[in-house]
Amino acid sequence: MNEKKLIRQCKKGKSSAQHEVYRVYAPRLRGVCRRYIVDPDEAEDVMQEGFIRIFSQIEKFTWQGDHTFFYWMKRVMINHALNYLKKNRAHFHGEALSEEHADRSGDDNDRFFDDNYSRFSKEDVVNALTEVPLPFKMVLNMAVIDGMKHKEIAEALEIAEETSRSRLTRAKQLLKKALLCRAGTVVRNA
Amino acid sequence: MKKQNTDSIDQLLSETFDDYTVPEFRNSWPKIKKQVFKQRFMKFNVYQFNVYYGIVAVGAMITAGVLLSNPFAPNEDVPVPVEKTEQSSDDSIKELLKEDLSIQEPSAGKDVPERADTEAPSGVMMPVAEDEVPESILPEQEAPDNADIQRQDAPDEKPELPIYKDSAGIDEVILPPLENQKDSLGVLPMTPLQSVEELPEAIADSIVSDSVSQKVKRVIVIEEPVVKRDTVVKVIRKRRR
Numbered sequence: 001m002n003e004k005k006l007i008r009q010c011k012k013g014k015s016s017a018q019h020e021v022y023r024v025y026a027p028r029l030r031g032v033c034r035r036y037i038v039d040p041d042e043a044e045d046v047m048q049e050g051f052i053r054i055f056s057q058i059e060k061f062t063w064q065g066d067h068t069f070f071y072w073m074k075r076v077m078i079n080h081a082l083n084y085l086k087k088n089r090a091h092f093h094g095e096a097l098s099e100e101h102a103d104r105s106g107d108d109n110d111r112f113f114d115d116n117y118s119r120f121s122k123e124d125v126v127n128a129l130t131e132v133p134l135p136f137k138m139v140l141n142m143a144v145i146d147g148m149k150h151k152e153i154a155e156a157l158e159i160a161e162e163t164s165r166s167r168l169t170r171a172k173q174l175l176k177k178a179l180l181c182r183a184g185t186v187v188r189n190a
Numbered sequence: 191m192k193k194q195n196t197d198s199i200d201q202l203l204s205e206t207f208d209d210y211t212v213p214e215f216r217n218s219w220p221k222i223k224k225q226v227f228k229q230r231f232m233k234f235n236v237y238q239f240n241v242y243y244g245i246v247a248v249g250a251m252i253t254a255g256v257l258l259s260n261p262f263a264p265n266e267d268v269p270v271p272v273e274k275t276e277q278s279s280d281d282s283i284k285e286l287l288k289e290d291l292s293i294q295e296p297s298a299g300k301d302v303p304e305r306a307d308t309e310a311p312s313g314v315m316m317p318v319a320e321d322e323v324p325e326s327i328l329p330e331q332e333a334p335d336n337a338d339i340q341r342q343d344a345p346d347e348k349p350e351l352p353i354y355k356d357s358a359g360i361d362e363v364i365l366p367p368l369e370n371q372k373d374s375l376g377v378l379p380m381t382p383l384q385s386v387e388e389l390p391e392a393i394a395d396s397i398v399s400d401s402v403s404q405k406v407k408r409v410i411v412i413e414e415p416v417v418k419r420d421t422v423v424k425v426i427r428k429r430r431r
Contacts, residue, residue, distance in 0.1 A: 012237070012238075013230050013235075013238055015223060018223070018226060019219060019223070022222065026214065027211035027212060027213060027214070028209070028211050030211070030212040031207070031210035031212045032210075034212050035207065040215065043212075044215070044218060047218070048218045048222055051222045052222055052225045052226055052229065055222075055226045055229075056226065056229050056233075113198065113199070114198050117199070117201075117202050120202065122205070125202060125203065125207075126210070140203070144199075144204070145207045172199045175203075
């Protein structure tokens with residue numbers, strides 16, 4: 001069914017159209033939730049509530065071309081996941097992690113990673129991302145995968161823009177280290 | 191070098207998560223559907239049935255039920271005072287009393303005539319002596335207050351005074367007690383000391399002529415009949431020769 005027509009019917013509250021939207025977009029939106037929330041059950045609950053919010057706010061959406069509907073839904077889902085994390089994670093604003101997780105390995109790991117990153121599978125990346133602490137992972141998700149600017153990230157996470165930038169840098173280092181650990185080829189500083 | 195590092199990790203992440211999907215491991219759609227329906231039902235929408243329309247529909251059904259059951263309708267078993275009072279108009283009482291008096295001859299020797307038929311046709315009031323009223327009627331069916339009935343339904347114009355004829359051919363004016371008719375006799379001189387000469391001539395002549403020609407043989411005082419439903423249950427008469 002045409003996406004525009006599907007949206008129009010969803011605005012009218014047609015259950016069949018809503019089911020079609022769920023059937024088409026749920027797997028990708030579930031993936032979005034899983035990037036932010038590691039636990040599968042929690043991620044599923046968040047996605048469920050996110051869809052309820054999408055269908056209740058769909059009247060506000062204006063179709064402006066292909067993919068706009070998915071990006072709008074994705075943004076609703078991300079905001080809902082962040083709200084969920086704010087409510088349920090005590091260490092959502094964990095600033096103390098910055099020193100603890102500082103990677104001192106430096107350029108050696110970077111060089112090795114750049115030469116071999118194509119070897120890592122998608123599954124390796126997904127699993128390595130789960131090992132990154134939440135404050136860094138959120139910034140990495142929002143900045144790199146979801147394409148948000150640091151200003152938006154700072155507003156969403158209620159942090160300074162500079163903090164967002166530093167967290168992004170550290171998040172990348174941590175992800176790289178996690179990938180190299182999985183591959184068993186971490187170069188450690190002496 | 192740093193730039194290349196950033197690009198490589200960004201590229202890796204983009205390749206991994208651009209079309210990243212997670213298969214369904216539990217069916218969430220029934221819960222979503224239920225919650226969405228509930229939300230839409232609680233929210234007002236002109237084009238969709240919601241809780242507000244439901245309240246209006248229930249209210250309309252209750253109102254219709256109340257109106258159809260009609261609990262405020264007047265009970266047909268209870269007589270309406272207005273209708274009964276109209277039936278006991280002066281004309282009907284006059285006719286009945288006239289008929290009653292014409293049957294009773296003074297030679298019968300009884301002050302109160304016997305009357306076996308106390309049943310009146312529907313809507314007709316029959317005078318009944320006090321001693322003829324069955325005991326089963328009087329205590330149980332207490333007559334409404336006459337003053338109340340008259341207060342509610344009294345016509346604006348003054349009632350005509352009844353005039354009856356005795357069977358012997360002698361006119362008898364049967365009136366309620368005089369003190370109750372002060373209003374109707376307002377145009378006449380009421381003080382006994384007032385002489386006829388003080389009245390206009392025509393009126394004085396008529397009064398004199400009438401007073402001479404009428405020979406009152408007996409006076410019957412009838413008090414107001416007490417009306418209960420279709421039956422006159424109490425009539426008190428006094429006769430004097």
